[in-house]
Amino acid sequence: MLMKKDQQGKAVILLTIDALRADHLKSYGYHRNTAPNIEKLAEKGTIFINAITNGPESPTAFSSLFTSILPLLDGGFSPLPPQKITLPQLLKENDINTYAIHSNPNLGKFFNFNRGFDVFLDGERYKKDSTNSLKHQLSAYIKKLLDYNNLSNKLIYRLKGFNTLKTWLRKKMPFLTEILLPFTPIAYNAPYVVSKLISFIETSQKPLFIWAHFMDVHSPYNPPRRNVLNFRNKDFNITERKFLVEKVYLRAKGIEITPKMIDDLKILYDAEINFIDEYCAILFEAIKKKIQSNCLIIIAADHGESFYEHGFFGHQGSIYDEVLKIPLIIVELSKKSIKKKVKETIQLIDITPTILDYFGIEVPENFQGLSLLSMTRGESIKRKDFVISECYQKSGYMKRNQEEGLILLAIRNQGWKYIFDEENDKEFLFNLNLDPQEENNLIHENTKKLLEFRAIKQHHIKKITESYEEKLKIIKSIDKLKLDGLK
Numbered sequence: 001m002l003m004k005k006d007q008q009g010k011a012v013i014l015l016t017i018d019a020l021r022a023d024h025l026k027s028y029g030y031h032r033n034t035a036p037n038i039e040k041l042a043e044k045g046t047i048f049i050n051a052i053t054n055g056p057e058s059p060t061a062f063s064s065l066f067t068s069i070l071p072l073l074d075g076g077f078s079p080l081p082p083q084k085i086t087l088p089q090l091l092k093e094n095d096i097n098t099y100a101i102h103s104n105p106n107l108g109k110f111f112n113f114n115r116g117f118d119v120f121l122d123g124e125r126y127k128k129d130s131t132n133s134l135k136h137q138l139s140a141y142i143k144k145l146l147d148y149n150n151l152s153n154k155l156i157y158r159l160k161g162f163n164t165l166k167t168w169l170r171k172k173m174p175f176l177t178e179i180l181l182p183f184t185p186i187a188y189n190a191p192y193v194v195s196k197l198i199s200f201i202e203t204s205q206k207p208l209f210i211w212a213h214f215m216d217v218h219s220p221y222n223p224p225r226r227n228v229l230n231f232r233n234k235d236f237n238i239t240e241r242k243f244l245v246e247k248v249y250l251r252a253k254g255i256e257i258t259p260k261m262i263d264d265l266k267i268l269y270d271a272e273i274n275f276i277d278e279y280c281a282i283l284f285e286a287i288k289k290k291i292q293s294n295c296l297i298i299i300a301a302d303h304g305e306s307f308y309e310h311g312f313f314g315h316q317g318s319i320y321d322e323v324l325k326i327p328l329i330i331v332e333l334s335k336k337s338i339k340k341k342v343k344e345t346i347q348l349i350d351i352t353p354t355i356l357d358y359f360g361i362e363v364p365e366n367f368q369g370l371s372l373l374s375m376t377r378g379e380s381i382k383r384k385d386f387v388i389s390e391c392y393q394k395s396g397y398m399k400r401n402q403e404e405g406l407i408l409l410a411i412r413n414q415g416w417k418y419i420f421d422e423e424n425d426k427e428f429l430f431n432l433n434l435d436p437q438e439e440n441n442l443i444h445e446n447t448k449k450l451l452e453f454r455a456i457k458q459h460h461i462k463k464i465t466e467s468y469e470e471k472l473k474i475i476k477s478i479d480k481l482k483l484d485g486l487k
């Protein structure tokens with residue numbers, strides 16, 4: 001049952017980094033130390049080596065993270081349906097202060113991701129309570145004055161030295177982002193996110209939950225020069241950057257992808273991780289000063305990123321492990337702290353139960369995840385033997401529902417992975433222990449395994465369909481009520 005005194009003075013800070021694949025961090029075996037400050041913090045906590053996202057892009061992933069229910073079940077994920085209770089809603093019911101700062105347009109108020117947050121700053125629609133504020137008026141005025149996106153593409157980005165200027169501005173004047181946010185689709189601004197986060201820490205009361213999401217690692221990669229220089233003796237010039245990000249990444253016609261191009265793109269990507277990490281150092285220092293103990297810091301990603309392992313870049317429409325394997329690091333700030341690496345497979349739906357457990361709040365029965373807290377304290381937990389990751393997609397693009405897209409799902413169990421691609425009516429079976437690159441499809445070699453996975457898939461799809469029909473019934477009954485009202 002609820003233990004109010006258990007919450008006193010506690011804080012949870014959830015930091016999520018969009019599109020950060022696990023194997024680009026040193027503690028996950030990467031050859032570069034992309035994030036030395038995060039690595040240093042991880043020395044005091046638990047690193048989950050086999051963390052899997054339940055959704056391969058932001059909406060499916062964050063729906064899983066905040067509701068602890070698989071994204072395609074119970075009315076879907078985008079917008080979050082009212083019947084799916086979110087973590088911040090449960091925290092709010094227990095008088096915990098809830099704050100969020102992010103700039104991913106898929107996770108805004110429009111898609112109901114603000115539910116349960118006292119303060120919710122969502123990049124694109126950032127308004128901060130009042131539309132009459134000076135900043136908002138100024139933004140609206142500038143927006144009227146010029147079509148920013150068009151102008152920036154045509155003019156600003158072509159200016160020599162623009163990148164240097166932008167980097168300098170975003171470092172020295174993070175507040176500029178607030179003015180620019182309403183008319184730039186996504187803000188890539190770790191300094192801004194961190195400055196907001198620190199202001200939350202400084203002004204809020206405990207018990208406290210803060211979620212901050214960083215977009216800097218998400219494409220298009222355009223890191224500051226100094227971060228590139230950490231991994232290369234010379235910076236890429238603007239032409240080289242544009243070629244990599246626009247031609248190579250988007251696989252423009254006539255471009256033959258070479259290993260060198262992939263390596264160069266990875267440097268840009270790694271430099272973005274390194275950029276966020278610099279600001280994490282400032283954040284961790286602030287946490288150390290202001291919070292000190294009784295605090296859980298969770299660092300995770302929503303999904304990973306492909307670098308042409310299976311013929312494409314990015315993360316939409318793919319369910320291979322370069323997209324499904326995410327970092328998860330949990331640090332409990334307390335006197336006793338030892339570094340641990342946990343090999344057991346865990347999933348994004350486990351984060352909400354973990355946070356509820358930390359605050360001493362009962363986890364609702366229908367939640368599919370399990371608390372990882374005992375694992376961070378050296379115990380093991382008994383868990384379900386398979387993990388599902390899923391989305392709707394069409395022609396390689398993310399879709400939000402059954403009307404627009406078809407199911408793409410992966411089920412993993414004891415070193416095996418099964419993929420079902422409804423659009424192309426294809427199935428794949430991989431032995432991850434022998435073939436972690438997912439290159440040898442074994443559907444014809446291991447029929448027994450294939451049939452086992454098929455049964456799990458069919459059972460799961462039946463649940464999706466049933467919950468979808470349930471949703472349609474509700475919508476129909478609401479429509480009928482409306483029609484009756486009109487009579």
Ligand SMILES: [Zn+2]
Pocket residue numbers: 018019057058059302303
């Ligand atoms: Zn994402």
